[in-house]
Amino acid sequence: MKRRKQRILMAKAMGVILTVMTFLILYVPILLILMLSLNDSARGYQWEGFTLKWYAMLFLDDIMKDPIVNTISIAILSTIISTILGTIFAIGIHALEKKRRVRMMVMNNVPVVNPDIVTGISLMIIFSILSFTLGFSTVLIAHVFFSIPYVILNIIPKLKRLDPNLYEAGLDLGCSRIEAVWRVIIPNISTGILTGALMAFTMSIDDFVITYFTSGNEYMNVSTWLYAALAREGRNSFTPVAYAYNTIIFLLTIIIIVFVNTRKERKVRTHEKSTSFTP
Amino acid sequence: MKRLRFFSVPYLAWMLIFIAVPTLILIMLAFSDYSLYYPSRFEITWVNFQIFSQSYMSKAIIYSFGLSIITTLICFVIGYPVAYYLANLPEKTRKIWLALLIVPLWANMLLRIFAWEKIFTPLSIFTDLSGLSLDLLGTNTGIVIGMVGMYLPFMIFPLFSVLERMDYSLVEAAKDLGATDLNVFFKVIFPMSLGGIVSGVIMTMLPAMTSFVLPARIGLGRINLIGNIIESKFMKEVMGSGGLSINVGSLISLMLMLFSVISFVIITRFDKEGETLI
Numbered sequence: 030m031k032r033r034k035q036r037i038l039m040a041k042a043m044g045v046i047l048t049v050m051t052f053l054i055l056y057v058p059i060l061l062i063l064m065l066s067l068n069d070s071a072r073g074y075q076w077e078g079f080t081l082k083w084y085a086m087l088f089l090d091d092i093m094k095d096p097i098v099n100t101i102s103i104a105i106l107s108t109i110i111s112t113i114l115g116t117i118f119a120i121g122i123h124a125l126e127k128k129r130r131v132r133m134m135v136m137n138n139v140p141v142v143n144p145d146i147v148t149g150i151s152l153m154i155i156f157s158i159l160s161f162t163l164g165f166s167t168v169l170i171a172h173v174f175f176s177i178p179y180v181i182l183n184i185i186p187k188l189k190r191l192d193p194n195l196y197e198a199g200l201d202l203g204c205s206r207i208e209a210v211w212r213v214i215i216p217n218i219s220t221g222i223l224t225g226a227l228m229a230f231t232m233s234i235d236d237f238v239i240t241y242f243t244s245g246n247e248y249m250n251v252s253t254w255l256y257a258a259l260a261r262e263g264r265n266s267f268t269p270v271a272y273a274y275n276t277i278i279f280l281l282t283i284i285i286i287v288f289v290n291t292r293k294e295r296k297v298r299t300h301e302k303s304t305s306f307t308p
Numbered sequence: 309m310k311r312l313r314f315f316s317v318p319y320l321a322w323m324l325i326f327i328a329v330p331t332l333i334l335i336m337l338a339f340s341d342y343s344l345y346y347p348s349r350f351e352i353t354w355v356n357f358q359i360f361s362q363s364y365m366s367k368a369i370i371y372s373f374g375l376s377i378i379t380t381l382i383c384f385v386i387g388y389p390v391a392y393y394l395a396n397l398p399e400k401t402r403k404i405w406l407a408l409l410i411v412p413l414w415a416n417m418l419l420r421i422f423a424w425e426k427i428f429t430p431l432s433i434f435t436d437l438s439g440l441s442l443d444l445l446g447t448n449t450g451i452v453i454g455m456v457g458m459y460l461p462f463m464i465f466p467l468f469s470v471l472e473r474m475d476y477s478l479v480e481a482a483k484d485l486g487a488t489d490l491n492v493f494f495k496v497i498f499p500m501s502l503g504g505i506v507s508g509v510i511m512t513m514l515p516a517m518t519s520f521v522l523p524a525r526i527g528l529g530r531i532n533l534i535g536n537i538i539e540s541k542f543m544k545e546v547m548g549s550g551g552l553s554i555n556v557g558s559l560i561s562l563m564l565m566l567f568s569v570i571s572f573v574i575i576t577r578f579d580k581e582g583e584t585l586i
Contacts, residue, residue, distance in 0.1 A: 036489065044393030048405075051390050051464070054457045055412040058423035062415060064437060065423075073426070076436040114319075121315025133316060135576055136323050142510065142575060143568050144518035146535050150542060150561050151330035157344050158333060174326050177319075196312075206311055231414055237521065242542070255418045256521065275416045282414045286407075 059279075066272035073269060083273040093270050096254035099165070103250060104233040107172035112226040114173070115180025120214060122181065123188040134185070137178045148175060149242030156243060163245025171243040172236065176229035183225035187218040220293055227289065231282060251275075331565065337558035344554060356552060356559045365537065365560075372533040375448060376517035379455040383463040383512045384505075386456070391467035391504075392497075395474075406468065409461050417458070421525050424454045428526060446528040454526045455516045462511040470504030471497075503578040510571040518564055534560060 065073050069080035086092065122133045140148055152171045153163075161167050191214065199209035215222070237252035244253055251274065258267040336342055342350045359365050394405050412420075427434045428444035435441045444450030474497070482496045520535030541557030 033489070041393075044389050047386050047389045048393055051386060051460060052408065054453075054460065055409065057427065058420045058457060059412050059415050061423040061426060061434060061437075062419050065426075065433065068433060070433075073433055074431075076433050117315050118319040120312050121317070121319065124310055124312040125316060133320070135572075136320075136327070138575075139323075139327055139572070142514065142572050144514050144535075144564060146518045146520065146538055147561055147564050147568065150538065150557070151334065152326065153542070154333050154337075154344070154558075155326060155330045158329075174322075177322075210312065235414065235416055237417055252416060252418050255416070255422075259418070259422065259525070271416075271419065275419050279415050283411060290407075 062272050063276055065269060066276045068269065071269065083269045084277075086268075086270050087273045087277070090270070092268055093251070093254070093274060096249045096251045097274060099168075099248065100234060100250040100252075103165075103168055103172055104230055107169055107176055107233045108226055108230040110169075111173045111176035111180055111229050112222060115177045115225060115229075116184060116215070116218075116222055118177065119181045119184035119188060119218075120210060123185060137181050139178075140175050141178050141182070145175075145238035146242075149239040152239065153242045163243060164248040167243045167245070168240055168248060168250070171239050172233045175236075175239055176233060179228045179232065180222075180225035183228060184218055184221040187221035188214075191217050223289060223293070227286060234278060234282075334558045334562050334565070337555045338562045339559075341552060341555060343551065356555045359556045359559065364532065368532045368534050368537050371448075371531055372517045372535075375451055375455065375523075375531075375533070376513050379452050379459065379516045380463075380509055380513040382452065382456050383460050384509065387460060387463035387467055387508065388505075391464050391471050394464075395468050395471035402472075409464060413461060418521060420458070421454065421522050424450075424457065424522075425525050428454075445526060446530045448531065450526050451523055451531060454522050455519065458519075458522065459512045459516055462515070463508040466504040466507035466511065467501065468504075470501045474500050506574055506578045510575055514568060514571060517567070534564060538564075 064076070066083055067079055067081070068076055069082070070077040122130055122137070125133060149171075152167070152174065156163060156167045156170075195213050195217070196209055199213040200206070204212060235252065236250070237256065240250050241253050241256065244250070249257070251271070255267070255271055258271075337344070338356055339354070340350055340352050341355065394402055397405065425445065426432045428442050428450045430441050430443040444453065478496055478500070479492055482492045487495065517533070518535045520533065520539045523531050523533045524536055538557050538560050541553045541560065545553050
């Protein structure tokens with residue numbers, strides 16, 4: 030018995046040690062980016078003292094303006110489009126009979142499992158066959174394409190929990206089909222739609238590989254701009270402003286997600302209270 | 309709800325355009341001398357396969373497999389206990405810890421790689437701040453550590469989601485019936501988490517195997533993986549390889565697609581609707 034207790038204690042200690050290691054390996058680069066954004070050195074080889082000038086330059090200087098505007102506008106547009114389309118498609122897929130539904134979900138998961146480089150090249154090829162000029166529109170289509178599957182994956186579990194009779198009841202009470210979707214289904218799956226949208230946004234704002242293959246030479250988001258800046262070793266146009274940008278986007282994402290989640294939880298709790306009288 | 313089925317029809321069309329059609333074109337490019345930019349010539353040929361006799365290609369394949377398999381193993385050995393530990397925490401703290409695992413993924417991938425580059429430089433800002441001096445640029449160890457740092461969460465999430473949902477009364481039952489701790493793990497917990505293991509292994513190994521920025525930066529271009537060769541065939545030497553670089557690139561991409569199809573079939577056997585994928 031004593032040996033067993035020891036073993037359990039050891040297993041627990043191992044769990045703690047590995048968890049600490051995991052967080053170290055994940056957070057050390059993040060902290061380093063933060064430090065680099067506060068470092069008073071353009072090259073960042075050494076710690077040369079605290080400064081906020083990169084943050085000031087981010088807002089006052091045009092150095093990274095175009096890629097930042099591109100990144101944010103693509104992220105917002107692709108989130109809106111993929112959330113709307115993904116919601117519609119998810120409702121349609123959920124309504125299919127089992128065999129077809131599974132088949133659609135398998136197809137839906139292709140871009141999720143496929144390596145980004147394969148998705149990027151596939152899209153690049155289809156755009157050149159359709160003779161689209163690579164740029165804003167192709168990047169937007171590409172981002173919508175890789176976001177929709179995640180939106181669907183977030184919504185389907187919510188739809189599964191929804192009582193199908195509710196929709197029929199809506200129809201019986203005089204809603205049109207679209208009205209019943211809007212008034213009965215959508216409110217019940219709203220948490221799934223929200224998490225799907227957040228996922229789409231965070232993936233779009235950070236995407237490099239797919240944008241790289243679908244953006245052509247002129248159009249750049251922050252990631253492809255960085256890649257080009259880092260590759261040009263000699264006349265390095267890289268600037269620590271990028272660290273400042275990343276830190277701000279990073280903090281904004283955390284704030285948005287924490288805000289949404291605490292609101293969601295409060296909603297769930299009040300919902301539980303209001304329905305708790307049922308036995 | 310049957311009446312809503314037609315909502316899924318445009319999705320089918322959309323996916324055919326963006327998945328099926330490009331795959332067919334990739335196949336066509338890989339087995340011919342068809343050119344995307346001069347669509348006049350078209351002749352079926354095996355000439356693109358010559359790439360596999362090049363030593364840089366076979367080296368890239370070996371390195372891609374080797375490094376991604378090692379990365380996946382390390383991620384599994386670290387990730388499984390971590391997922392198990394986190395899944396057994398009280399519900400409130402569990403959510404916070406899980407969120408903290410997702411947070412680093414919101415930082416820009418390129419900057420994270422760039423940060424690793426700084427960490428692996430012997431005299432850098434990292435040395436100033438931590439007192440540690442590492443010299444791992446251009447080495448396999450450096451690439452593997454970087455990959456673990458990039459892809460470890462993708463191993464932990466699916467494992468966590470199966471371990472969290474697992475019915476622990478079965479574990480109690482096995483203990484009551486006299487199973488030892490090891491037996492409980494190998495005969496009850498492990499088989500029940502198999503779906504998560506499969507997803508985790510694939511979601512770690514495929515991106516690691518196909519990465520190209522990480523090996524290019526941390527490997528200083530000395531270690532090329534399959535992704536680097538595809539990138540250079542499509543983006544850098546577009547007119548190289550006797551004007552067939554895109555065809556050669558398509559062939560290599562097709563090979564990667566084959567791996568993802570195999571992984572896909574395996575995932576689908578364990579998890580039909582992809583519930584462990586997010």
